[in-house]
Amino acid sequence: MEEVIISEYTSDWINEFEEEKNKIRIALGDLQVVIEHIGSTSVAGLGSKPTIDIMAGIPSLNSMNESYIKSLDDIGYEYVYKPEFPERLFFRRGLWRAGTHHLHIYKYHGRNWNENVLFREYLKRNPEAMNEYYHLKKKLEQEFKHDRVAYTQGKADFITDIINRASNDSELIRFLRESNLIGD
Numbered sequence: 362m363e364e365v366i367i368s369e370y371t372s373d374w375i376n377e378f379e380e381e382k383n384k385i386r387i388a389l390g391d392l393q394v395v396i397e398h399i400g401s402t403s404v405a406g407l408g409s410k411p412t413i414d415i416m417a418g419i420p421s422l423n424s425m426n427e428s429y430i431k432s433l434d435d436i437g438y439e440y441v442y443k444p445e446f447p448e449r450l451f452f453r454r455g456l457w458r459a460g461t462h463h464l465h466i467y468k469y470h471g472r473n474w475n476e477n478v479l480f481r482e483y484l485k486r487n488p489e490a491m492n493e494y495y496h497l498k499k500k501l502e503q504e505f506k507h508d509r510v511a512y513t514q515g516k517a518d519f520i521t522d523i524i525n526r527a528s529n530d531s532e533l534i535r536f537l538r539e540s541n542l543i544g545d
Contacts, residue, residue: 365512367495367502368411374402377413381462385417388432394419395469397542399477401498404484408495412455413462416477418469425450425466438464448473470544476524478542483527490523
């Protein structure tokens with residue numbers, strides 16, 4: 362049975378991301394791609410489910426053809442069709458609802474790409490918000506120990522609030538645009 366377990370932060374998550382990033386880049390061959398570590402495992406000091414979330418930005422989702430999907434499958438990333446999210450292609454490594462790695466492919470600098478970067482960077486720069494998120498996750502872990510869907514839904518309002526705060530942080534926005542991490 363699936364179980365929600367929030368682990369203490371470990372720098373091993375960064376190393377895992379770097380290893381997977383290289384594999385994914387090779388698997389996608391000549392496809393123009395930018396790869397970022399997202400989600401809680403990308404924020405130093407933040408406890409999390411030990412699932413490495415990876416975001417790949419490509420010029421258009423139409424760029425992902427069957428050969429790229431096959432190449433990702435060859436390195437252990439199974440494509441999971443999610444018609445409810447037409448702006449994202451989703452791949453999972455590991456068991457259903459217990460994946461060890463999630464690969465989210467978005468349009469580079471599209472709305473979803475930008476929101477993921479904003480969320481990550483805001484938490485990195487705001488320890489109070491990061492701690493608030495950690496405490497929410499621990500509370501939800503206890504409430505929904507065996508229901509990952511409800512656990513995830515329980516975080517939705519907080520995540521939206523953080524993205525809104527980040528979107529109104531002109532200094533953060535300027536930095537991220539100058540660093541080419543987000544688009545207009």
